[in-house]
Amino acid sequence: MKYSIRDIILESPSGKGEEWLKRQKSLEWSYEINERLAKDEQLEKIFLKREGKEKDFLDAFLKLGNTKALRNFMETCMHCGICIDKCHMFISTGDINNSPVGRAELVRRIYKDPRVKNVDLSKIYSYYYQCTECRRCAVFCPNGIDQSEITRNVRNVLTSMGIIPEYVVTTLAQVYRVGNNLGLNEKAIASVVNFLEDDLKEETGKELRIPLNSKADFLLIPSSTDLFVNTDTMKGYTKVLNALNKKWTISSRATEAANFGLFASEKYLRDFGNFVVDEAISLGVKTVVWGECGHGWRSASNYVRYELAKNGIELMHIHQFTLKALERGQLKVDKNKNDDLFNYHDPCNYARGGNLVNEPREILKMVVRETVEAKYTKEETFCCGAGGGLLADEKNWNEFRAWAGWPAVYYSWKTGASYMISPCAIDKAQFPYVIDYHKVPLKMKGLMDLVGYALEI
Amino acid sequence: MNEISLILDAYFYIAITVFLLGSLYYIISWIFSKKGITNTYLGFPNLFTYPGQVSKWDAIKNILKRIFLFSSIKYDKSTRIISLLFHYSLWIIIFAHFDLFLEPYLVSIGIGIQTIETISFFAGNTLAIIFIFSGLYLLYRRLSNVYLRKISNIDDYLSLILLLLFGFTGLLMRLLLPSFYAYNVVGPFISSLFSFHPTDIPIAPIFITHFILACTLVIYMPLSKLLHMFSFFTNPTLYSIFHER
Numbered sequence A: 001m002k003y004s005i006r007d008i009i010l011e012s013p014s015g016k017g018e019e020w021l022k023r024q025k026s027l028e029w030s031y032e033i034n035e036r037l038a039k040d041e042q043l044e045k046i047f048l049k050r051e052g053k054e055k056d057f058l059d060a061f062l063k064l065g066n067t068k069a070l071r072n073f074m075e076t077c078m079h080c081g082i083c084i085d086k087c088h089m090f091i092s093t094g095d096i097n098n099s100p101v102g103r104a105e106l107v108r109r110i111y112k113d114p115r116v117k118n119v120d121l122s123k124i125y126s127y128y129y130q131c132t133e134c135r136r137c138a139v140f141c142p143n144g145i146d147q148s149e150i151t152r153n154v155r156n157v158l159t160s161m162g163i164i165p166e167y168v169v170t171t172l173a174q175v176y177r178v179g180n181n182l183g184l185n186e187k188a189i190a191s192v193v194n195f196l197e198d199d200l201k202e203e204t205g206k207e208l209r210i211p212l213n214s215k216a217d218f219l220l221i222p223s224s225t226d227l228f229v230n231t232d233t234m235k236g237y238t239k240v241l242n243a244l245n246k247k248w249t250i251s252s253r254a255t256e257a258a259n260f261g262l263f264a265s266e267k268y269l270r271d272f273g274n275f276v277v278d279e280a281i282s283l284g285v286k287t288v289v290w291g292e293c294g295h296g297w298r299s300a301s302n303y304v305r306y307e308l309a310k311n312g313i314e315l316m317h318i319h320q321f322t323l324k325a326l327e328r329g330q331l332k333v334d335k336n337k338n339d340d341l342f343n344y345h346d347p348c349n350y351a352r353g354g355n356l357v358n359e360p361r362e363i364l365k366m367v368v369r370e371t372v373e374a375k376y377t378k379e380e381t382f383c384c385g386a387g388g389g390l391l392a393d394e395k396n397w398n399e400f401r402a403w404a405g406w407p408a409v410y411y412s413w414k415t416g417a418s419y420m421i422s423p424c425a426i427d428k429a430q431f432p433y434v435i436d437y438h439k440v441p442l443k444m445k446g447l448m449d450l451v452g453y454a455l456e457i
Numbered sequence B: 001m002n003e004i005s006l007i008l009d010a011y012f013y014i015a016i017t018v019f020l021l022g023s024l025y026y027i028i029s030w031i032f033s034k035k036g037i038t039n040t041y042l043g044f045p046n047l048f049t050y051p052g053q054v055s056k057w058d059a060i061k062n063i064l065k066r067i068f069l070f071s072s073i074k075y076d077k078s079t080r081i082i083s084l085l086f087h088y089s090l091w092i093i094i095f096a097h098f099d100l101f102l103e104p105y106l107v108s109i110g111i112g113i114q115t116i117e118t119i120s121f122f123a124g125n126t127l128a129i130i131f132i133f134s135g136l137y138l139l140y141r142r143l144s145n146v147y148l149r150k151i152s153n154i155d156d157y158l159s160l161i162l163l164l165l166f167g168f169t170g171l172l173m174r175l176l177l178p179s180f181y182a183y184n185v186v187g188p189f190i191s192s193l194f195s196f197h198p199t200d201i202p203i204a205p206i207f208i209t210h211f212i213l214a215c216t217l218v219i220y221m222p223l224s225k226l227l228h229m230f231s232f233f234t235n236p237t238l239y240s241i242f243h244e245r
């Protein structure tokens, strides 16, 4: 039997589908990503050492195995296989170990029989770093078994042993060093801000400020890539916040909506969340406004929110903030500025981890001429294929990730839209690459970009 | 009491005990185990997957739809229909076994014994046939899909085969034993077991086989994947919203 959804591979306009399928001769086929393991000097920067053997993994994992999530997920799977073809990683690779249940089996064998001695750690490492933690499997599993939670647990153990990819470690180290993934220090941020302000003046003829490190009511947390690469998104935020005359600021010490801690271990997740909380307190803000970043919003709305609340500070997503203003008529927009057909792609972590599905849709309807929905939307959305720390620019990996992102792009393309809209920093890096690889006639934008274009200021 | 009866009666009580203790152990451990060292799921207080699942009622609706309509299998149509048939026929048959106790009552309120026997003959056989065929399809599905075969273990086959044999011997009982056998012989025996005054087991090989299989299944349940029937209510992705932070 074959899984018919995998036929989309052959439909790639790049014509590379057949060859890609040919390379998947056996059931177990995947790129090893072991060579990307972080080196000792990199590990030091995030306070880790490479230590421990198979036995230590076993012990640590079994200890975690006493927790509610793992107990449930390890003990209740009925091997029905419903989840297999729901995972974009399986769809693109045809590798059973890259399906939710196949991945879980790699550790379930240990869990069910602790006498197992021969753990293939490099196999576990390889496949557990090919799960993008998107949770699509949890939506379709009749039991609701959430493979991303198993992945987070396994990675927690692997990370503590120093078994973690180079890309994730360098990113984590940057956040400890300067507070953002790109490694922008205060000087760099200040000059980017100046540049953007000049740009905005040219565009709109108005003095639109991006306050940096000032006391304010609102602290905006953009993705660091919004400052550097996706500058239209940053301009969108700026226009909205200025049009509303809010007292707002960004901070050079917390210029990162993303949280790679989610992809490594709980310690980093908390540390990075706390950086934002500390900054919000020291700037005396009342509200923290989160920028466009899928997994960042999952960490924020599930962790940072509660830490902020302890200090009487509210957390909002920029979409919630913008929609409120639009509904109250405080923002004037001209739909004709975005005169085309747009498809909204739900970033997996908004839809399945952050409870953010309606606000972006409503904003989109207000700022563009026409919208269209894809086959799998909301909680059923496909992952971009680069979450979970898989955005790395590596020779072997790049082709893999072009296919991992194919299901999402395919269904967006099939709507006939000219634009795929995805308000997520990882998507903004991944989708243009996937679109280009597959030669699909689609363009990709963030949502606040469009708000910025349509706003009359 | 003869020896066979003694052994089988004991087997019955052991089965019930193993089932109750085993299932309780799992259910309690799922509900009461800690979320994690910091009492969160690695930092998160909740794990729910459904957007808009902000009220408890939404969560309940979602869980009930999963349990009773198999709503999460919506993109695998044939599997959904056939596994719905499989599960529903099994449960109806199991509940229908209560007529073994209920028959005297039903008769006493004036429903003819002949009517009961006819209904249960036709309905029972139809359901058993549906159950057996849908079960066979599930077995075929598991064997014919290389991916599924790869992740299947002995438990997956054993559970299905035990259930199928259980259904098959049940059907044979209906067809081979004289009518009213269930009413006159099996019913009183089962009642005697539940009232803790066991009588001799009816000596009909097909019934004894069916009885042994039933007890084996009941023992096997908490040791196997059949546990999944309890897990819906304890799975943190589905019911996490009920947790206090």
Ligand code: SF4
Residues within 6 Å of the ligand: A086, A087, A088, A089, A098, A099, A100, A103, A130, A131, A132, A133, A134, A135, A136, A137, A138, A147, A148, A151, A383
């Ligand atoms: S979380 Fe996403 S990537 Fe990971 S196994 Fe599930 S569907 Fe696949």
Ligand code: SF4
Residues within 6 Å of the ligand: A076, A077, A078, A079, A080, A081, A082, A083, A084, A100, A101, A140, A141, A142, A143, A144, A145
């Ligand atoms: S859908 Fe759920 S129960 Fe079925 S095989 Fe996948 S994880 Fe296991």
